[in-house]
Amino acid sequence: QVQLVESGGGLVQAGGSLRLSCAASGRTFSRLSAGWFRQAPGKEREFVGRIDWSGSSTYYADSVKGRFTIARDNAKNTVYLQMNSLKPEDTAVYYCAAAVFGVPETPSRYDYWGQGTQVTVSS
Numbered sequence: 001q002v003q004l005v006e007s008g009g010g011l012v013q014a015g016g017s018l019r020l021s022c023a024a025s026g027r028t029f030s031r032l033s034a035g036w037f038r039q040a041p042g043k044e045r046e047f048v049g050r051i052d053w054s055g056s057s058t059y060y061a062d063s064v065k066g067r068f069t070i071a072r073d074n075a076k077n078t079v080y081l082q083m084n085s086l087k088p089e090d091t092a093v094y095y096c097a098a099a100v101f102g103v104p105e106t107p108s109r110y111d112y113w114g115q116g117t118q119v120t121v122s123s
Contacts, residue, residue, distance in 0.1 A: 002026040002112040004096050009117030012086055016121070020081040022096030022114055030074035033103040035110060036081045038092035038119075045095070047105045051079065057103065064090075086121045093118050 008020040022034065035050035049060040051070045058070050069082040079096055094117055097110035104110065 002029060002032065002098050004098060004112055004114035006094065006096050006114040006117040009094060009119045011120045011122065014086060014088055014121055014123050016086050017082070017084045018086065018119060020083070020094055020096075020117060020119070022079040022081075024077040024079070024098065029077045029098065032098040032100060032112075034070075034072060034079045035097045035099065035104070036068075036070060036079075037095045037097060037107060038090075039095070039116075040092040043092075045107050046092075047107070048081070048094070050103055050105060052103045059103075059105070083119070086119075088121045088123045091119060091121050 003025045005023050012018055031053050033052050036048040037045050038048050039045040047061050049070045051058045051072055055072045067085045072079045096114045098112040099110045
């Protein structure tokens with residue numbers, strides 16, 4: 001089992017930055033790929049980006065490409081989501097997730113989920 005805990009959310013003005021952290025415990029997290037998703041009220045959970053187990057490969061949704069960056073520190077069992085140039089439409093609950101197989105972009109292919117952290121971007 002893997003437990004994931006997100007932190008770092010909050011309220012920020014448009015154009016600002018936030019860094020989310022996802023701390024993992026339990027099973028060897030360094031062997032799992034990780035992804036970030038978000039869900040706004042009344043909307044489906046949306047893929048934000050993902051990173052492979054080594055940190056050498058990342059991929060982002062078009063809506064955040066060039067603004068968001070995912071990184072990981074396997075020595076600390078932590079994955080990060082650096083969010084720059086934030087927009088009001090980035091407002092959502094952000095979730096991190098870990099996958100045992102592959103480096104997926106589909107929520108159903110992830111095995112472990114955190115509880116989420118709220119990000120609110122004011123205009």
